[in-house]
Amino acid sequence: MRKPLIALMAASSLLLLAACGGSGDGGEPAPGEKITLKFQSLAFQKTTVAASKKIVADWNASHPDVQVEYVQGSWDSVHDQLVTQFQGGTAPDIIHDESADITGFAQQGYLADLSPYLSQATKDAVPQGVWDTVSTDGKVFAAPTLLQSYVVFGNSALLKQAGIATTGDSLSWDDLQANAKKLTANGKYGLGWGLKSPTATVLNLGMNFDAAFFEGTGRDAKAKIGDPELEVPKRIHAMAYTDKSIEPTSLTQSGSDALPGFFAGKYAMVVAGNFTAQQMVEQAPKGFAWEVLPPLKGTSEKQAANPQTLSVPAEGKHIKQSAEFIDFFMKAENLAAVGQGDWLIPTTQAARDVIQQATGGKQGWSQMLASGEQLTKAPFQSVDNYPKWKDQVATPALQEFLANKIDLATLGKKLNDGWEQANS
Amino acid sequence: MRTKPAIRSFQYVAVGLYLIFLGFPLLWLISTSLKSPREFASITPSLLPKSPQISNYTEALQEQGLIRSMANSLQISIATTILVIVVSLPVAYALARFRSRLRPITNGWILVSQVFPVILIVIPLFMILRPLHLTNTIPGVVIVYMVWSMPFALWMLQGYVAAVPRELEEAAAVDGAGRARTIVSIVMPLLRPGLIATAMFTFISAWNEFFFALVLLQDPQLKTLPLVLARFVGAEGQVQIGPLAAASVLATVPSLVFFAFLQRRLTSGLLSGAVKG
Numbered sequence: 178m179r180k181p182l183i184a185l186m187a188a189s190s191l192l193l194l195a196a197c198g199g200s201g202d203g204g205e206p207a208p209g210e211k212i213t214l215k216f217q218s219l220a221f222q223k224t225t226v227a228a229s230k231k232i233v234a235d236w237n238a239s240h241p242d243v244q245v246e247y248v249q250g251s252w253d254s255v256h257d258q259l260v261t262q263f264q265g266g267t268a269p270d271i272i273h274d275e276s277a278d279i280t281g282f283a284q285q286g287y288l289a290d291l292s293p294y295l296s297q298a299t300k301d302a303v304p305q306g307v308w309d310t311v312s313t314d315g316k317v318f319a320a321p322t323l324l325q326s327y328v329v330f331g332n333s334a335l336l337k338q339a340g341i342a343t344t345g346d347s348l349s350w351d352d353l354q355a356n357a358k359k360l361t362a363n364g365k366y367g368l369g370w371g372l373k374s375p376t377a378t379v380l381n382l383g384m385n386f387d388a389a390f391f392e393g394t395g396r397d398a399k400a401k402i403g404d405p406e407l408e409v410p411k412r413i414h415a416m417a418y419t420d421k422s423i424e425p426t427s428l429t430q431s432g433s434d435a436l437p438g439f440f441a442g443k444y445a446m447v448v449a450g451n452f453t454a455q456q457m458v459e460q461a462p463k464g465f466a467w468e469v470l471p472p473l474k475g476t477s478e479k480q481a482a483n484p485q486t487l488s489v490p491a492e493g494k495h496i497k498q499s500a501e502f503i504d505f506f507m508k509a510e511n512l513a514a515v516g517q518g519d520w521l522i523p524t525t526q527a528a529r530d531v532i533q534q535a536t537g538g539k540q541g542w543s544q545m546l547a548s549g550e551q552l553t554k555a556p557f558q559s560v561d562n563y564p565k566w567k568d569q570v571a572t573p574a575l576q577e578f579l580a581n582k583i584d585l586a587t588l589g590k591k592l593n594d595g596w597e598q599a600n601s
Numbered sequence: 602m603r604t605k606p607a608i609r610s611f612q613y614v615a616v617g618l619y620l621i622f623l624g625f626p627l628l629w630l631i632s633t634s635l636k637s638p639r640e641f642a643s644i645t646p647s648l649l650p651k652s653p654q655i656s657n658y659t660e661a662l663q664e665q666g667l668i669r670s671m672a673n674s675l676q677i678s679i680a681t682t683i684l685v686i687v688v689s690l691p692v693a694y695a696l697a698r699f700r701s702r703l704r705p706i707t708n709g710w711i712l713v714s715q716v717f718p719v720i721l722i723v724i725p726l727f728m729i730l731r732p733l734h735l736t737n738t739i740p741g742v743v744i745v746y747m748v749w750s751m752p753f754a755l756w757m758l759q760g761y762v763a764a765v766p767r768e769l770e771e772a773a774a775v776d777g778a779g780r781a782r783t784i785v786s787i788v789m790p791l792l793r794p795g796l797i798a799t800a801m802f803t804f805i806s807a808w809n810e811f812f813f814a815l816v817l818l819q820d821p822q823l824k825t826l827p828l829v830l831a832r833f834v835g836a837e838g839q840v841q842i843g844p845l846a847a848a849s850v851l852a853t854v855p856s857l858v859f860f861a862f863l864q865r866r867l868t869s870g871l872l873s874g875a876v877k878g
Binding site for chain 1: 639660736828832834
């Protein structure tokens with residue numbers, strides 16, 4: 178009587194065993210054995226994936242005892258993955274991520290101090306302002322590799338038609354506004370600006386006007402919202418609702434969503450991350466001429482640097498060897514290859530020079546590389562609860578302001594008061 | 602009673618419109634998978650690609666190890682489905698048929714287990730599986746998916762078992778059949794639509810699951826399909842639309858085949874007239 182039921186249970190056990198065909202996670206090599214380091218790369222574009230794999234292959238060819246295994250990760254999920262891997266002690270030996278994302282891990286002690294291991298050449302090659310974004314209490318918890326900046330892309334034909342010159346070392350915000358107004362006519366707008374998620378743009382470009390947004394660091398930081406902090410939203414709002422030179426629907430779109438309107442001549446300029454140049458090259462209609470305008474300037478051309486980084490877990494068993502691979506990765510030719518592939522700005526001048534030489538500065542590279550020179554650490558990058566404030570307070574408040582539903586004073590109050598709640 | 606031609610025509614039109622409504626996303630996906638990057642950036646997107654190309658498919662297949670990940674997903678989903686059905690069926694039968702104090706507690710636990718956010722349990726789960734060497738293995742993922750899917754599968758199956766009239770089992774008992782024989786010969790055939798529906802639910806849950814696989818699988822050779830699809834999304838909202846659409850089209854094929862296979866067996870009405878009303 179019981180046989181069928183027992184058979185069912187036995188079958189379930191057998192099936193479970195039958196499914197057991199996967200590989201194990203392996204262990205650390207015994208002393209004297211060849212070391213294998215796992216490098217989890219988030220390279221996204223085909224060209225960058227190829228460049229990253231080539232770097233790994235070159236390293237492996239010249240370092241037979243320390244082999245690097247390339248593991249492909251995804252930007253979309255890296256944070257959650259790393260949270261678990263750090264907790265479980267299974268993080269890769271070399272971690273690719275952006276500095277804003279790993280700052281919390283560094284503060285929790287999950288990342289190794291690389292300062293004793295990185296070569297002097299690597300240390301000297303990166304500006305101090307960029308090192309500051311990956312340093313805390315004198316310890317360096319990552320090596321910064323690539324940067325992005327916000328730049329203005331222009332439709333060459335429309336700019337020329339309006340008699341707007343795009344030369345010079347910088348473009349003042351007043352000039353941007355004047356140009357946008359001049360280009361607004363006959364149902365076309367001067368500017369399209371995908372500001373669906375406006376906080377990063379506002380805070381990064383806010384540094385043009387010395388906007389700090391926060392005083393202090395960690396959980397003790399206090400919100401600081403004054404005129405400099407409200408300058409960028411005020412200017413965007415004025416262009417959208419006073420001058421009416423920003424195409425209104427673009428404000429509700431993401432950066433890439435705004436591109437079809439730009440290609441169709443609906444607006445003459447767009448402000449976007451410099452990496453958007455890659456989409457311009459791939460997606461612009463044949464014959465469409467575009468250019469990158471000089472870096473935006475308020476009181477300065479500064480923008481916040483949130484570099485991509487390479488770091489090593491504090492519990493890693495081969496920190497020295499991992500740091501040596503990072504040194505290798507940071508060599509000018511290597512960094513230039515991944516930067517050019519992703520249309521991002523290398524953190525070292527030597528790598529920028531390689532790209533400048535390889536591209537001849539065409540397709541906006543000269544201006545993009547120039548815009549990277551002023552990237553530096555922003556105060557919000559040292560604030561623990563910044564991500565919470567960004568999502569729960571700043572983004573909805575800025576969206577309301579840019580939709581003309583609240584005034585500037587209310588925006589300032591919301592940004593300021595919301596910090597108390599987000600930091601509680 | 603015959604349906605009037607006008608009403609029948611209206612029914613056909615309604616069904617046709619409904620099918621178009623249901624099929625449009627798939628049509629749009631297929632169309633997108635055949636478009637060039639320049640067409641994605643058009644301000645007036647067209648329903649059909651102007652110059653269809655298969656480069657998105659070749660790119661998806663070459664660059665991302667799509668086929669291997671599909672095979673992994675298929676292996677995991679089928680193993681999970683079989684295990685869930687085999688283990689859930691006797692439990693569901695017991696819960697539906699036997700009165701005991703454990704029953705409300707078990708049902709309560711089934712409901713409560715559905716409210717835990719995945720992020721809350723993933724780290725403890727990881728810590729349990731690691732010493733057992735079940736992280737970064739397909740069996741580890743199958744076990745997790747099985748545990749994750751079983752409460753709802755139990756809940757579904759319990760309802761189907763309860764819908765089988767007790768009178769049929771009593772009649773079988775009168776004819777001399779024991780409990781096990783009754784389950785195998787009487788209940789199981791009548792439960793077939795319920796088993797198929799539960800299997801479909803379990804398969805889809807496992808096929809689409811992302812987070813557990815992300816955390817548990819690190820070896821590139823073991824990555825499942827949702828993990829590979831996520832690779833087409835980059836930082837700052839960048840998306841490789843063409844290859845992603847192509848990969849998504851390919852990803853729907855195994856589940857469509859699975860559904861086509863099972864759907865033919867998803868018949869209802871077996872119980873009609875089984876007992877005298």
